[in-house]
Amino acid sequence: MGVRLILKDGCLTALLSGEIDHHVARELREEIDGTAMRTRPSVLKLDFSGVQFMDSSGIGLIMGRYKLMQTWGGSVTIANLPPKLEKIVSLSGLRDLCSVVKEVKEVEGEE
C-alpha cells in the first residue's frame, strides 16, 4: 500500500506514495512506527516523491514521527517534496524542525 520501508546504515527510508489524508495517515503511521520502534534508526527519511496529494493530516504525520524520533535522539528528514506539497509544508513551519532535502535518484538497475 502507501509505504515501502528500507533500512540502510542507520537510516530508515519511508517511500510514500499516493494520497495522504486522515484515512491513509493512520495506516502509514502504524506501519512506519512499527519498524522505527523496532530498529531505532538515527534518521527517518520520509520520501514524498510518489505522493500526489497531501492535506494537513500529512503534516500531523510528520510532526508525530518527529516526536517519536526525538524520544531516542533521532531526526526526521523530508525528502523529494513535490512542488504541489511545498505550500502546505511551508504553512506548517515544519522546516524549522526537519531538514528538507532534494535527492537525485540513483538508478539501481531495476529493469
Next chain:
Amino acid sequence: MKAKNEMRISFPSNSNNEAFGRAVVAAFAAQLDPTIDELSDIKTAVSEAVTNCIVHAYRDTIGMIYITAKYDDHGTLQIKIRDKGCGIADVEQAMQPLFTTAGEERAGLGFAVMESFMDKLRVTSKLGSGTTVTMQKNLARRVMKNG
C-alpha cells in the same frame, strides 16, 4: 451568487469517503478550467473541511456530510460543507492555527489551510446542531485556446 452550474452530494462520515468528497468537488471545479495549482488548493481545502466533519463533528458516531458547490459567470466557485454534528463552542478559537481538540495526531491546521488556500472562508456553527463551512475561490480566467 447567480449560479451557472451547481451540484450537491451527501455521504456518511466514514474516513474512506475523504478521497471521494474532494475528488467529486475537483471534478466539478474542473469545468472552470483551473490551473493544476488551483485544483490542488481546492482539493486540499475540501479535504480539510470533510476531515473536520469526521474527526470533530461526528467524533464518536457516523453522520451525513453535505456538500454543495456552484459557480457563476465570473469564474467564482463556492463550496459549502455542512454537517449535523456536535458544533463548535468557540469558532474563533477553533480557527486559530495549531489549536486542536483531537488527540489523534492532528496538526491543528485545518482552518488555516482552508483560509490560505481559498479566497474566502466563513464558518458558522451551533452547538448541538452542526457546522457549515463556506469557501470561495476566484478562478483566474485564462485565454481560451481556439474557443
